[in-house]
Amino acid sequence: MSADPIPLELDQIQSGALRARPSLYAGTYILLRIDDRRAGREVLRLVIPVLASAASPTSPAGDAWVSAALTFQGLKALGVPQDSLDSFPEEFQQGMAARAAELGDVGENAPDKWEKPLGTPDVHVGLLAMASGAAQLEALLERARAAYQEMSGIKVIWRQDCYVPANHREPFGFKDGISHPAVEGSGIPGTNPKERPIKAGEFILGYKNELREISAIPQPEMLGKNGTYIVFRKLHQRVAAFRQYLRANASNPEAEELLAAKMMGRWRSGAPLVLAPERDDPALGADPTRNNNFLYNADGDEKGLSCPFGSHARRANPRDGLDFGDVNIHRIIRRGTAYGPLLPEGVLEDDGADRGVCFCIVGAHLKRQYEFVQAQWLNDGIFIGAPAQKDPIVGPNDGTGVFTIPTKPIRRRLQGLPQFVVTRGGEYFFMPGLKALSWLADLDT
Numbered sequence: 001m002s003a004d005p006i007p008l009e010l011d012q013i014q015s016g017a018l019r020a021r022p023s024l025y026a027g028t029y030i031l032l033r034i035d036d037r038r039a040g041r042e043v044l045r046l047v048i049p050v051l052a053s054a055a056s057p058t059s060p061a062g063d064a065w066v067s068a069a070l071t072f073q074g075l076k077a078l079g080v081p082q083d084s085l086d087s088f089p090e091e092f093q094q095g096m097a098a099r100a101a102e103l104g105d106v107g108e109n110a111p112d113k114w115e116k117p118l119g120t121p122d123v124h125v126g127l128l129a130m131a132s133g134a135a136q137l138e139a140l141l142e143r144a145r146a147a148y149q150e151m152s153g154i155k156v157i158w159r160q161d162c163y164v165p166a167n168h169r170e171p172f173g174f175k176d177g178i179s180h181p182a183v184e185g186s187g188i189p190g191t192n193p194k195e196r197p198i199k200a201g202e203f204i205l206g207y208k209n210e211l212r213e214i215s216a217i218p219q220p221e222m223l224g225k226n227g228t229y230i231v232f233r234k235l236h237q238r239v240a241a242f243r244q245y246l247r248a249n250a251s252n253p254e255a256e257e258l259l260a261a262k263m264m265g266r267w268r269s270g271a272p273l274v275l276a277p278e279r280d281d282p283a284l285g286a287d288p289t290r291n292n293n294f295l296y297n298a299d300g301d302e303k304g305l306s307c308p309f310g311s312h313a314r315r316a317n318p319r320d321g322l323d324f325g326d327v328n329i330h331r332i333i334r335r336g337t338a339y340g341p342l343l344p345e346g347v348l349e350d351d352g353a354d355r356g357v358c359f360c361i362v363g364a365h366l367k368r369q370y371e372f373v374q375a376q377w378l379n380d381g382i383f384i385g386a387p388a389q390k391d392p393i394v395g396p397n398d399g400t401g402v403f404t405i406p407t408k409p410i411r412r413r414l415q416g417l418p419q420f421v422v423t424r425g426g427e428y429f430f431m432p433g434l435k436a437l438s439w440l441a442d443l444d445t
């Protein structure tokens, strides 16, 4: 493997861009509106000293972790010069709500139904604070509150708590956070020994990418270099509806678990279907050295008999099973976690609680990474030869969704899929490198 000619400036990249989050944590997303650009810059000055860099696994905030990012409206509110604003990619300038048609955010997912202020021009700064537990998190927030409450010219307009449930599962009950790409030159390993590291420029601006080029980055270079984009989505999960669907389409509890696994591509334990096609293997699911050590074609599943082509995980990263195109230009780093109370085991009726995931994606190319995966792989089935079939778990199905399970001698076709995941809102953020944040804080426009 040839080394990247430009070494990654890990000490300038925010830790949240490359490093995995602590395995158990309590976190909170905070959104700010900047009413006075000088106050906005002052907030950045306060935040910069507590931000961790990707160079070190430790944080200057002790057992707490903070990340900071800005929307396009936020960069404007800070007084970033127009020629610099113009150098950001169009989809970022437009913001997520304006991309609704491309992203399938229509019907129940439409921005006019989003939780405010998500999707409005008021969202300027996004902060994520994480700590090892709720008490440590509150202590950190108390310190921060004391600082910003003194300030006029900025306003906290939204807060959403999230956490890693004790069982490490997302609200539908699946182990999550298993598959991560390795990033070349970062020294931070991926989780699949059978995948090669992805070029750093796919995730961090200013470096060579999988197209063997350094893409244009926001200008001046001081601002763009070592930054990346963050896709944030608050995704509500209809857990009771998911359980009811499994119950209605399977004859017994074992068949329900198999159906759930076929829809996800993994058993709830995390064991991948390719390596455990017939029954769950919880020891495999729990073993980080084995639970992502597979490809599709190379491991004998060209026909999808173990893991359906239409399952969530296989669509989201087809690995070596993609018939055309280059899978590595559509890779993303995922950092989601749960919000809201889990629905107790066995409950089939909705209790009305808001629960789901605060979904976060890191990538240097919003259009060909997140937007492509969402629009072409999750919401459309052309690439798997079934144009009308959307992702069975996260796709915008409407009660008429179809999911095919390749089986011998005759495939099984499930009908009547409803929508299990509803977009509650989201934003595109630019996560600047550390020098870039200082550049922003020092603007004198």
Ligand code: HEM
Pocket: 170, 172, 174, 175, 176, 177, 178, 179, 180, 235, 236, 237, 264, 266, 312, 313, 314, 316, 317, 332, 334, 356, 357, 359, 370, 373, 374, 378, 394, 421
């Ligand atoms: C509520 C919504 C979602 C849930 C509950 C969910 C759940 C999961 C789970 C349980 C896995 C398997 C575990 C793992 O590999 O880490 C997974 C994998 C994955 N998901 Fe999602 N997901 C959701 C939405 C999305 C969205 C919106 C995208 C992209 C736009 C996405 C992209 C991926 C990718 C890329 C993988 C890894 C596939 C692989 O490398 O094998 N997910 N998801």
